[in-house]
Amino acid sequence: MYYSLIFAGSLFLLKLVVSRTRLVSGINSCSGRVQVLYDGTWGTVCDDGWDLSEAAVVCREIGCGDAIEVKSSAYFGEGSGQIWMDNVNCSGNESALSKCEYHELELNDCNHSEDAGVICQSVMRLVEGFDDCSGRVEVLHNGKWGTVCDYKWDGSDGAVVCKEMGCGNIKVLTYGAYFGATSGQIWMGNVNCNGEEASLSTCAIQGWGTHNCFFAEHAGVICGLPVRLVNGNSFCSGRVEVLHDGQWGTVSDDGWNLTDAAVVCRELGCGDVITAKGGAYFGQGSGPVWMNSVDCVGKESSLIQCNIAHWQHNNLDHLHDAGVICSEQ
Template sequence: MSSGWRGTMGTKKCLLDMYAGVICQTRTRLVSGINSCSGRVQVLYKGTWGTVCHDGWDLSEAAVVCREIGCGDVIEVKSSAYFGEGSGQIWMDNVNCTGNESALSKCAHLGLESNDCNHSEDVGVICQPVIRTVEGFDACSGRVEVLHNGKWGTVCDNNWDGSDGKVVCKEMGCGNIKALTYGAYFGVTSGQIWMSNVSCNGEEAALSTCAFEGWGTHNCLYARHAGVICRYLQNNR
């Protein structure tokens, strides 16, 4: 049931009705988690990051967030400011997704800034990470593996350098890089080699956003697995 109101923000137009709203030109992120695939949900609108209230928050909404930010399946749905209280704007309340939407902004909700919440009700989510280290000394060292199309694969050590390792450590929530490893230092595994000739500047939030040859495109042998040793700084929440 449309109210007929139509507003303009930038170059896009949004239609809001009295029951649900849409957000144009938004982004979603997770903050204060143990890695890039966990944390408090925040939505960017009008240049300001704001939180989401936990009224109606369940697995369907969390699944959309995990998909939107490029992480794997939902592991846990969090509410009641599990990852700490945010501050400032609460953008969304009573979000209602089917679970198939490509972005949280495409789900129904009360409308921007329409809520009866406080930050003690901020939502969070824990998604399956899309990067990991295996066969290492701890959770922050080992052979680098990335998840793509539901399958874990390795990274070739062609051009593997400190900027690439820095991104891996940051994405996993493991602090700063201590050392890089080459030539399958942490053991040889068979199966998919997903990435080769990775070239990061060190500021990317995820290894998958760095330049590389393309998923599964490589001329590497299995004895060329890239690895990393990070400073173990994860909290144990």
């Protein structure tokens, strides 16, 4: 964090420089509401003047591809707290949003219904897996897709991949040709993530195209979503269970409604919600009741992003386990 003095006519304006940018509440780490970090606090960006030039800077800063779409009017849900930036004006070539011109601190006339967002091109994909959350890891660089060398491939690296894909926690790391062999470019070698990065492309590597691998030494992952439906007639119906602290548990039906259930359906790729169920309609679960009084706004990418009082409620039983029936398409 630092400050810079900008001369404007006869006045010196104190311009804060934010130190970090992230996207939240999107479908993956390359989409969502724009947030910037200043003085240890995350805040939002007002959508006044927000266009593709600003979005392009955000996408590049967080290690995603080109800006695909600009979002405004709190498309990804309203943030809270401080609105750090307003009337952002980028040329599009800046390395960070903080290097663009903008009004900052409380110098804005915005509220959180005007929070800016962006959808960037994903620069990573999982190929030939069982589903969208498993497969051979491939990254896009210089307009060309290539693989990742599995030398020193570990859990921190896989965790970043799963998070970037919006697929929850890492379940299994794979090596070699587990998901099939492919020829062509090997882009990344000796990947060394700390696990906190938003994108694999921002992790430390030997250098693009530099590696110790040969043909078919491909890194892969199997990820797991933190939410599942159990005891239903299909994948898209059942008792809602969430994964927390390494253990599956249930959700109380206290306050459970169609808005909350809709988040589950969307998270699982199951279309629209048909019915929100309570009273252990799909049978009683076991283990902890992780979530109670769930309060979603409806645009969250995962149920675990919705508001709750706290994790685990030891005074609740499974007679009130929540469930859902989704449209499946």
